[in-house]
Every structure is written in C-alpha cells, then in structure tokens.
Amino acid sequence: MHQLPLVVFPLSGNMPRMNPKPFRPRVLVVCLVLVTALLTSSFTPAQRRPATANQRAKRPKLVLLVVVDQFRYDYLERFSDLFTENGGFKRLLRDGASWTQSNYDHMPTYTAPGHATMLTGAYPAESGIVGNEWPDRATGRRVTSVSDTTVNLLGGAANEGASSPKRLMSSTVGDELRLATNEHSKVIGISIKDRSAILPAGRHANAAYWFSTNSGSMVSSTYYFNELPAWVTTFNNSRPADKFFNSKWERLLPESEYSKRANADSPTWENIGNQAGDTNAFPHVLTGGLAKLDTTTATANRAFYNALDYTPFSNDMLVAFAQQAITNEQLGADDDTDVLSVSFSANDYVGHRYGPYSQEMMDITLRVDRQIGMLLDFVNAKVGLTNTLVAFTADHGVAPIPEHAGALGLGGSRIKVADLFGAMNSAISARYNPQNKTPDPTADYLYKNASGTTSDAFMNNNLYFNYAALKRDGVSLDEITQIAGEAALTVPGIARYFTRPQLERGQTSITDPIERRAVHGFYPPRSGDLVLITEPYKYLGDTITATHGTPYSYDTNVPTILMGAGVTPGRYYEAATPADIAPTICAILGVTKPSSATGRVLIEALKK
Numbered sequence: 262m263h264q265l266p267l268v269v270f271p272l273s274g275n276m277p278r279m280n281p282k283p284f285r286p287r288v289l290v291v292c293l294v295l296v297t298a299l300l301t302s303s304f305t306p307a308q309r310r311p312a313t314a315n316q317r318a319k320r321p322k323l324v325l326l327v328v329v330d331q332f333r334y335d336y337l338e339r340f341s342d343l344f345t346e347n348g349g350f351k352r353l354l355r356d357g358a359s360w361t362q363s364n365y366d367h368m369p370t371y372t373a374p375g376h377a378t379m380l381t382g383a384y385p386a387e388s389g390i391v392g393n394e395w396p397d398r399a400t401g402r403r404v405t406s407v408s409d410t411t412v413n414l415l416g417g418a419a420n421e422g423a424s425s426p427k428r429l430m431s432s433t434v435g436d437e438l439r440l441a442t443n444e445h446s447k448v449i450g451i452s453i454k455d456r457s458a459i460l461p462a463g464r465h466a467n468a469a470y471w472f473s474t475n476s477g478s479m480v481s482s483t484y485y486f487n488e489l490p491a492w493v494t495t496f497n498n499s500r501p502a503d504k505f506f507n508s509k510w511e512r513l514l515p516e517s518e519y520s521k522r523a524n525a526d527s528p529t530w531e532n533i534g535n536q537a538g539d540t541n542a543f544p545h546v547l548t549g550g551l552a553k554l555d556t557t558t559a560t561a562n563r564a565f566y567n568a569l570d571y572t573p574f575s576n577d578m579l580v581a582f583a584q585q586a587i588t589n590e591q592l593g594a595d596d597d598t599d600v601l602s603v604s605f606s607a608n609d610y611v612g613h614r615y616g617p618y619s620q621e622m623m624d625i626t627l628r629v630d631r632q633i634g635m636l637l638d639f640v641n642a643k644v645g646l647t648n649t650l651v652a653f654t655a656d657h658g659v660a661p662i663p664e665h666a667g668a669l670g671l672g673g674s675r676i677k678v679a680d681l682f683g684a685m686n687s688a689i690s691a692r693y694n695p696q697n698k699t700p701d702p703t704a705d706y707l708y709k710n711a712s713g714t715t716s717d718a719f720m721n722n723n724l725y726f727n728y729a730a731l732k733r734d735g736v737s738l739d740e741i742t743q744i745a746g747e748a749a750l751t752v753p754g755i756a757r758y759f760t761r762p763q764l765e766r767g768q769t770s771i772t773d774p775i776e777r778r779a780v781h782g783f784y785p786p787r788s789g790d791l792v793l794i795t796e797p798y799k800y801l802g803d804t805i806t807a808t809h810g811t812p813y814s815y816d817t818n819v820p821t822i823l824m825g826a827g828v829t830p831g832r833y834y835e836a837a838t839p840a841d842i843a844p845t846i847c848a849i850l851g852v853t854k855p856s857s858a859t860g861r862v863l864i865e866a867l868k869k
C-alpha cells in the first residue's frame with residue numbers, strides 16, 4: 262500500500278484552486294488498482310498479497326477543525342442558495358457528511374463549553390469547562406475558562422493577562438495524536454478569542470494563538486513556549502489589524518436579497534447599544550470612534566481593535582494568519598497527522614449585537630462562507646483536501662432578540678435579575694429569619710468573592726451559596742437550594758430549577774432532554790448550587806441585545822459536518838452532537854479517543 266501517495270499527490274496537487282472538482286473515489290480506486298498492478302507485476306507472490314484487514318489505513322496528513330462561533334444549523338438552509346461554488350459550505354455539504362439533527366446535549370450553551378467539547382468529545386461535566394467564567398471558590402476570584410496567572414502573555418500589551426488550557430480536564434484529539442506519534446504530530450489552535458484557540462487544541466498542544474484587542478496583535482502565552490515563533494512576530498510587525506481602520510462594511514449583495522431572509526436594517530429592537538463611532542445600519546464604518554490610529558502606542562487604539570471584532574474583517578485577518586501557520590509550521594507536510602483548529606469569532610460578536618434575523622448576521626454568514634472557501638483552497642493547494650480530514654461545527658446557536666420574539670408573540674422578554682434576587686432573598690429570609698432580627702443573619706448566605714461582594718454569586722444562571730455561613734448557622738444546602746428554587750419559580754419567565762444535591766446524587770431523569778443537558782453541564786467543583794432554566798425566548802438580563810446559553814433548539818442545534826478520507830458524503834438525519842466529532846475522528850485515525858469522550862462514533866458515515 263505504500264504506492265498510494267504516488268497516485269494521490271499529483272491528483273491533489275493539480276486540483277484547480279478556485280474550482281475544485283468533487284472527489285471521485287471510484288475513479289481513484291480504478292487508477293490505484295491499475296497503478297498497483299503495474300508497479301507490483303514483477304514482485305514475488307508473497308509481496309503481492311493484498312493488505313490484511315487489520316492493517317491500519319493511512320492516516321490523513323491534517324485534521325482541520327473549522328468553527329464558526331455562534332452558528333445555527335438553520336443558517337445552512339436559510340442562506341443555502343446564496344453560498345458560492347468557491348465558498349466553504351457548498352463544498353462541505355456536497356463532499357462531506359452532514360447531520361441535520363446535531364445538538365449540543367449540555368447547557369449552558371456558551372463559547373468555552375462548546376469549544377471544549379469539539380475535540381474532547383466530552384461535555385462540561387467531564388471537561389470541567391462549565392462556562393466562559395465562573396467564581397473560583399478556592400481564591401474567591403472570578404476566573405475565565407483559560408485565565409492563568411502562572412503564565413505570561415507573548416506579543417500583547419504590558420500587564421495584559423495570559424491564558425492556558427490548564428482548566429481543561431479532558432485530553433483532546435491532538436493530545437492523543439501527539440501521544441500516538443511520539444510528539445511528531447503538530448497541534449495548533451487559532452482564533453480571535455483565547456478560549457476558542459486554546460480549548461480545541463488541548464493541554465499538550467504545540468501552540469494556540471489569539472487576538473489581543475489591547476495591542477492589535479496575534480498573541481500566545483509562555484504555557485507553550487518562551488517566545489513567539491519568528492513568523493508570528495513578522496505577521497504582527499505588518500500590523501495586520503491596522504489596515505482595516507476606516508474600512509466600510511457594506512452588504513455583499515443587493516438589499517432585496519436580505520429582505521427575503523432577514524428583518525429590515527436597523528429595527529428598533531437593535532437599539533440596546535451600538536459600537537463606538539458606528540450606527541446599527543449599513544454601511545458600518547470601522548473606526549472604534551477614533552479619528553485616526555495612534556502610530557506610537559498600539560494600546561491607544563484599543564477601541565478600534567475592539568470594534569474590529571464586530572466586523573467580518575477580523576475573520577479575514579484570521580484566514581491570513583491561518584495560512585501563515587500552515588506554511589511556516591509545515592502543517593500536513595508529512596505522514597504524522599497534524600491538527601489545525603480555526604475558530605471564526607466575528608460571527609458571535611455580530612450575532613450578539615444585531616441578532617440572528619438581522620441583515621448583518623446574514624451578511625457575515627455569506628462572508629464566512631467565502632472565507633472558509635479561501636481556507637479550504639489554501640489547504641488544498643498546500644496539503645491536498647484528499648489528505649485532509651475536515652470537521653465543521655459551531656460552539657452554540659443564538660436566540661432571537663427578546664423584543665423581536667416578543668413582538669412575534671413567541672413569549673420573548675427580559676427577566677430582571679433584581680426581581681429574581683428579591684424573590685429568592687425574601688424567601689430565604691422568611692425561612693431562616695422569621696422574627697425579622699437585625700442584623701439579618703441570612704445577609705451573608707450568598708457566595709461572596711474576595712472583595713466581599715455578592716457580584717459573583719449568580720453566574721451562568723447558577724446561584725452560588727456561602728458554605729461557611731450555611732455551616733455556621735446549621736443550614737442544609739438541600740433545603741436552602743429548594744427554597745430559593747421555589748422562590749425563583751414565582752418570578753415570571755423562570756421555568757425550572759435543579760439543585761446541587763439533586764444533580765450530584767443523580768436524582769434526575771436522563772430521558773428529559775432539559776434535565777439531561779443540565780446534568781451534562783454540571784461539574785461539582787465549579788458549578789453553582791442552584792441551576793435556573795428560563796422559558797424559551799426569555800433572557801435573564803438586560804445588557805446584551807441577543808444571546809445564547811439555554812438548552813433550547815435555537816441554542817443547541819448547530820452543524821456537524823465531516824469531510825475527507827474515510828467519510829461517506831451525505832445528509833444524515835440520525836441524532837448527533839458535536840461531542841461525536843472527536844470519537845469519530847479518532848476512529849478514522851486509529852488512535853485512542855480522548856480521556857473523557859462520551860460522544861458516539863458516527864458510524865452511519867464511516868466507510869466500511
């Protein structure tokens with residue numbers, strides 16, 4: 262079977278860059294048979310014996326994970342007629358296997374938990390990544406999924422915090438590949454957001470790179486190495502972000518195409534805020550409110566770099582950086598399978614700002630199709646798509662803007678956190694301070710951070726209690742969580758609650774998908790003591806225009822697509838989850854699946 266590359270290389274190398282032809286396995290098989298017959302005709306009978314069934318198939322040279330942050334499955338259907346031949350989605354849908362019923366089976370459906378699932382095959386209950394942030398009881402400080410005070414940032418501004426994968430509890434596909442190849446596989450994660458670069462790559466990755474909005478550079482941390490590779494410094498020296506200053510984001514297509522599939526531009530429900538120096542209507546001019554760029558100190562341009570996140574231009578910068586990584590790190594250049602993960606963040610920022618039915622969301626979806634197409638073309642030219650296993654997914658979906666869903670009669674509205682706290686606090690006080698004593702002994706029952714405030718007591722719709730105070734007064738966690746949970750249910754829009762004792766003891770039903778998603782999202786050392794579920798289309802808070810996080814379809818139903826060697830193209834209706842991606846890739850590669858992978862192998866699309 263070592264003759265295989267003789268045939269595969271020229272085919273992939275000659276594929277036209279802008280108009281790749283579909284991979285035709287049958288033609289290739291016929292060629293292979295002919296070439297193999299010719300090359301082996303003078304060999305001895307023993308050498309001509311076909312490969313035995315237990316001989317491992319040749320591994321692809323590259324595993325490419327492409328992620329779009331906040332991408333609902335229905336975008337693939339809603340805009341399908343507008344995707345281009347050279348774009349990414351038509352190719353992925355035609356040449357790949359795609360699952361229409363792919364849902365996250367955990368909550369909260371946030372960026373870090375989603376990205377931690379893709380290449381671990383594990384839910385937050387096993388990955389430990391229960392949110393983008395949570396209160397750390399040991400230090401009394403709020404931590405992010407990747408914040409790490411023991412490492413330093415490379416390429417960022419002075420005193421800027423650094424990040425690492427140390428809180429990820431599961432190994433990844435990349436970790437297992439590096440173990441299997443005695444470190445010869447290279448594993449690199451790239452994104453605008455630190456968590457989205459770091460978590461898919463894993464703890465034993467070679468590198469992760471993300472964008473610093475303080476410095477306008479692609480950065481990493483001393484977790485991976487002591488200084489940035491020279492090619493990264495060269496990339497940063499070209500000031501890759503600065504060239505987008507004053508850029509105008511206009512619609513890609515005539516407005517009539519948008520009004521068929523999205524709301525009018527700038528409806529009233531977008532009026533919760535806008536980016537500095539910009540309005541909510543097209544065209545969006547990217548300045549961050551600055552008159553000009555400060556060429557002496559990059560940190561003075563922070564507002565502009567922050568605004569860049571909210572435009573498709575940051576995705577362009579990411580494609581350019583990924584191309585540099587492929588070239589300079591020689592990804593996919595040899596037989597030791599490398600892993601490259603690229604996560605496009607701008608779609609999430611735009612979705613939060615304008616909502617899933619906005620013209621901006623539609624436009625950035627059409628643009629990311631083309632950007633993924635460029636990335637696939639580049640991989641095809643450098644590595645060959647026939648040598649690459651591509652996975653495409655998203656970390657979560659998004660709900661319509663609550664005011665929009667309310668106007669449509671879908672029950673969308675905002676629940677005030679103050680109302681919820683009022684109800685829970687009075688119920689706790691009524692039970693544990695019935696005489697209305699002052700000072701109220703229940704005043705410190707909620708979790709307090711190192712600064713002595715309760716500002717971290719409610720995060721990710723999880724309520725955290727102060728264990729020391731409960732112990733002091735002999736209050737049972739079982740009882741107080743139930744009292745607070747029942748009080749929460751009296752607030753309109755709160756649908757259900759789960760308590761820590763209930764979740765820890767497994768007193769939940771896995772046949773109820775909402776309960777199952779709560780269980781899969783619960784990691785005892787980091788989760789709260791009471792988990793609240795809102796009704797569909799309701800949002801607990803009033804600061805973000807549109808958001809995600811719930812166990813409902815609009816947040817959980819995302820694409821799962823695999824394309825490449827070993828995968829039978831098609832549209833699959835079986836239930837799937839992005840947690841199935843890692844075990845399936847490992848099955849194709851013939852490596853151990855990640856330590857806590859609970860997803861299934863998507864056998865319906867595997868070639869026998």
Ligand SMILES: [Zn+2]
Binds near residue numbers: 331613809
């Ligand atoms: Zn988001």
